[in-house]
Amino acid sequence: MHASQRSTGAAIEIRKASKRYGAFTALNDIDLDIRPGEFMTLLGPSGSGKTTTLNLIAGFTDITSGTLQIGGKSVTGLPSHKRNIGVVFQHYALFPHMTVGKNVAYPLALRGIKGDERAKRVRRALDMVKMADFAHRYPSELSGGQQQRVALARALVFDPPLLLMDEPLGALDKKLREWLQLEIKRIHRELGTTFVYVTHDQEEALVLSDRIAVFNGGRIEQIGTGRELYDTPATLFVGRFIGESTVLRGSAEVSGDETAMVIGGQKVFARGRLADGARPVILLRPERVALKRAGADVDADENRLTGTIAEAIYLGSGSKYEVRLSDGTIAVVRSPLGATDFVIGDTVDVTFLRSDLILLPDDASADVTLT
């Protein structure tokens, strides 16, 4: 657990994995590669298959078809207690009849580590999560955040090459969650263990992860760094799930390498084109959009959509506006500090560069899943 004994993380390779419960398909033919030492987050709404994937890796459920390799070895049929993987649960799952120290010593006792060595490793693990003073307390005497830190120590004390975390901060309040996120990030950096983290909170995913796999309806929509997912989402679902966005729909005209969309009588141009037959939509990020007084000048490669301010919210670091466009769509705009202030009812032009538009195939399920 010191820098000198960094364990090398295990790689995970999942190929064509499916999990069915009777007629219900929880996981549909997924491929996922996780690199040694990587912090990979499985992100998605509830029922999207992210926890099922975690349970497959942990060995809590069996794979229906496909293959799963951990550290280059197939683990099909290997029970969870022989996989040597640390798991942290949302509900902490500390043993209530054992003290904090006994809880952390539990996996060591099972591995035949005794006496001084055991005591030393328990202390080191508790030091790592800053819980060394609580070794003699019972879990019921600790707060949720403290219990989760103990659970983390217990899952790491036996130096597993892989740590799985299933919404570990889901039951904690925002302040504590943010602090523990940084703690988890620090521990990951210190250990070199592969971390696989499940969450439905996209902000948490962005804070923690090297890469994120976005799950939806039992499939993986996209795998990439937070930046890749935010700037170049592969699907409308990913675009809407990560960060704030405005989706513009309209009738499309494709000519050459440009797609034009008519939205409520106004024309918007975007670079690129979609495969034939796909109905395109435009995704706008709130901070890539500017507000100008209606009729102000725009550059040649700028688009303009006229609308009225429906909501103006002062955020301190700037302002957030909701603009009702002529077709009724609400566009979300973030204005930096010092930009012109608008009030509700003002007629404004929403302007944005052609290169800042994200052109995506329409997907009605992306709306349904998010509401």
Added chain:
Amino acid sequence: MPSFFRILLGLFCLLVAILLLAPTLVVIPMSFNGNKSLAFPPVGFSWQWYANFFSSPDWTTSFSNSLIVALIVAVVATVIGTLAAFGVSRAAARTGGLLRALLITPMVVPGVVLAIGIYAVYLDTHLVGTVTGFVLAHTMLAVPFVLIAVQASLEVFDRRLETAASSLGAGRLTVFRTVTLPLILPGVLSGALFAFITSFDEIIVALFITSPYLKTLPVQIYSSITRDADPTVAAVGTLLFLATSLIIIAGLLLGMRRERT
């Protein structure tokens, strides 16, 4: 006004308590009777019936018979009942419910009916008047109590702890030994206690399957009281009352200590 009703309520509770306890408490003064009669109120004072209990082989053998049978039953019924409780609570809801209903029948069926059936079978298999016979019959009667007590513990037991233990490297047996059993132990112990008491004071089946060579304490009490109204019965009753009270108080104290930690 509220205080008036409170007093009334208190008096009523006292009345109910007296009603529940009086038949038991009557036995205590009777056990110190100076005369050889089971009359109440007793006349005079003596320890002779206690002396009689400890010196008469009829009483001491039947007591040790009951103790041996009840101890074996407690162990056997606790093991079977605990396993059954696991089966019931981990089976599919419908199957579990059906199994549970089936396993609880010995509690519901009239004792006499059971006793007749057991007696008929025992005659053929030469189990009348044997320790094995008593243990078998009493275990059947005790298993439902263990089942109910353990199942109640299992219902509040968080099965996710087993998953956690497994992820930390514990095989199924180790999980049971180190996590599940310690956490359902209060249920198992109270099941064992119920099983012991069920066997120890069982009389109906015992009357059928007893023999002059193997009498349990309840049988001895019954035959003694029908034969010669011996006040030793009252002394035995008082001793049993004291013993069970002590066990229950100890159990309560243990439970209170557990809650504090």
